[in-house]
Amino acid sequence: NAGVTQTPKFQVLKTGQSMTLQCAQDMNHNSMYWYRQDPGMGLRLIYYSASEGTTDKGEVPNGYNVSRLNKREFSLRLESAAPSQTSVYFCASSELLVRSSNSPLHFGNGTRLTVT
Amino acid sequence: KNEVEQSPQNLTAQEGEFITINCSYSVGISALHWLQQHPGGGIVSLFMLSSGKKKHGRLIATINIQEKHSSLHITASHPRDSAVYICAVRRMDSNYQLIWGAGTKLIIKP
Numbered sequence: 001n002a003g004v005t006q007t008p009k010f011q012v013l014k015t016g017q018s019m020t021l022q023c024a025q026d027m028n029h030n031s032m033y034w035y036r037q038d039p040g041m042g043l044r045l046i047y048y049s050a051s052e053g054t055t056d057k058g059e060v061p062n063g064y065n066v067s068r069l070n071k072r073e074f075s076l077r078l079e080s081a082a083p084s085q086t087s088v089y090f091c092a093s094s095e096l097l098v099r100s101s102n103s104p105l106h107f108g109n110g111t112r113l114t115v116t
Numbered sequence: 117k118n119e120v121e122q123s124p125q126n127l128t129a130q131e132g133e134f135i136t137i138n139c140s141y142s143v144g145i146s147a148l149h150w151l152q153q154h155p156g157g158g159i160v161s162l163f164m165l166s167s168g169k170k171k172h173g174r175l176i177a178t179i180n181i182q183e184k185h186s187s188l189h190i191t192a193s194h195p196r197d198s199a200v201y202i203c204a205v206r207r208m209d210s211n212y213q214l215i216w217g218a219g220t221k222l223i224i225k226p
Contacts, residue, residue: 033213042120042202042216058213090159098206099213102147107159 006108013081021076023091032074036087122217135190139203153200
């Protein structure tokens with residue numbers, strides 16, 4: 001059972017470069033999320049998708065874009081990377097939005113991104 | 117002040133000890149999550165609760181809604197329990213899905 005698969009696991013970018021983080025889930029979940037995790041801080045929501053075809057900003061969306069390509073896939077794009085975007089990025093999914101349901105979150109293994 | 121505070125930030129204990137990790141929050145909530153982050157980075161949901169107590173194996177989670185406080189207990193702790201334990205709350209009036217604590221790093225020594 002793959003669950004939530006994120007790629008790549010590690011990435012180093014130079015300031016100004018762009019990249020896309022890929023995420024796919026095989027649990028037929030409606031909702032998907034992108035979080036970033038920084039030392040000493042709780043997870044912060046970047047963007048989320050309540051269902052296929054919809055995306056919404058989270059707490060820290062600046063500098064990022066997302067695409068919900070289909071029900072399985074939710075990608076996160078950094079158009080022009082900055083050192084402040086150095087972080088660990090997690091994709092997650094849930095059957096229904098965690099804001100309004102008892103659905104548990106399922107996480108990918110994370111992407112460690114360094115921007116120099 | 118963060119809306120979700122965990123204590124302690126770091127905890128080191130000997131194998132077999134009873135472990136308690138605390139989570140306090142300052143907002144009205146409809147549910148609270150406990151998650152475990154392994155040293156390799158993967159995050160796993162442990163519990164979601166809105167009242168009372170839940171038990172799974174050696175793990176017990178309790179919540180007191182009136183006191184805005186939850187605890188995660190581990191009985192007969194083992195080195196494989198070493199991880200970061202994270203508390204997150206579903207706030208009643210937020211658009212931000214969940215509000216996350218910063219985590220408690222637990223190390224169990226053999």
